[in-house]
Amino acid sequence: MSVTYNYALDKNKNVVHVNQLKEEHRGQKFHCLGCGSKMGARMGSIKVWHFYHLDNLICNSETYLHKLGKQIFYDFYLECLQKGLSIKLD
Numbered sequence: 001m002s003v004t005y006n007y008a009l010d011k012n013k014n015v016v017h018v019n020q021l022k023e024e025h026r027g028q029k030f031h032c033l034g035c036g037s038k039m040g041a042r043m044g045s046i047k048v049w050h051f052y053h054l055d056n057l058i059c060n061s062e063t064y065l066h067k068l069g070k071q072i073f074y075d076f077y078l079e080c081l082q083k084g085l086s087i088k089l090d
């Protein structure tokens with residue numbers, strides 16, 4: 001299975017989606033959510049934008065997707081706490 005890396009951690013350890021990037025992010029280093037390795041961003045005009053591992057290693061896609069899911073939930077949870085909203089888990 002091939003995973004397109006749409007998310008990575010920026011220098012402040014915030015999760016960013018590749019579509020959030022601007023021209024000033026070109027050349028900036030990011031880190032993989034799954035393995036922590038350095039990543040770059042492909043921001044061309046032909047292929048879909050995505051992050052890639054700089055060291056050409058094979059990252060465990062299950063770990064990447066698992067950590068991404070946990071981070072998205074955690075960010076949502078913190079937002080609900082800050083806004084005083086309740087979360088219903090069924």
